[in-house]
Amino acid sequence: MPRTRTKTLLAAPLLTAALLTLAACGGSADAAKDDDARPAAKPAQAVSAKTADSELGKILVDDSGRTLYGFTKDKPGASACDADCVAVWPALTSAKDVKAGSGANAGLLTETRLGEGAEQATYWDWPLYYYAGDATPGDVNGQGLDGEWFVIAADGKLVKQAV
Template sequence: MRARITLLVAPLVLVLAACGGGDPSGYGSAASAPPPVSADSSGVGAWSRAPSASAPANGAGDGSADGREDAGNTSAGTSGGASDRDSGIARSRRTAPRIAVQVVESDLGRILADSSGRTLYAFTKDKDGASNCDADCVAEWPALISPGEVTAGKGVDKSLLRQDRQGGGISQAVYGEWPLYYYVGDAGPGETNGQGLDDEWFAVAPDGKLVRTDG
């Protein structure tokens, strides 16, 4: 009888051993248990939100908001640069030194000169205040031009001084009916080397008439 009980108990022990033998978790040994998951308040495991090693950093190249923002900043910078350049040009025109026409004493008598004393001339081919001096002419007889206002200096009749507007935001000074020019042959203030050249170029008197020295 005792031998019979022993035979019945032995298979029962084998069955229990195969089922994990008293482990309440039902997973068998600890080595086979699933790894613990650290969950945040949303209930989503922290490990599941780890970035992929291949994901682009800071949204570069992936069309993310950061990428679009960078592109927008670049565009804004370019636009700002153009705006700055335009503002700089406007400021330079506003702050350009004013050119003045004045009356000075010379070997020709009282004549017009610029604020530094350089002699100003008139061209007899100019009519009604309009310049007829072409490109070759201007190379030798530069016009008195200014991006700003030309002011009336000492001895000048303000009613005779005006400006002939030209392209590029500049204008040529005109006195009476005569646009005003320099002569490249005058090295400095007080020189009148252009007087009477070709019988077409003459200094200008304070009353707006040409200073003719012939006869």
């Protein structure tokens, strides 16, 4: 077989695969029309912080019942949690102002600005976090971790007792 024909025979399946991949990744010719047919995005939902009974007493949770924590390295109203930290301890952020729910003191609930304009909810100057190890509402698996992470009581103080 001549060398040119061998190259053509080998290139043909590769070219076909590439074209099929591009076709699968590309949008329809009517992409603009498809976008117009989609429903408008829902407005951002407001998030609230409220209190709930736990084995540690009344503690702060979000509107879904997920426990909220404070970090002892934070300064009043300022987070000390870096990117590695936030991977395990995500901040309570919201596109809208966080509201005080049942049992939470609205006067203690504020926000602090993070980088890129995002805002993190704070309670009595404690920036609020979730713990990635809490699987269900009411879990307090982050309580006391590293002697730095504690649930927050209804009065805004860190609960430093063991579970």
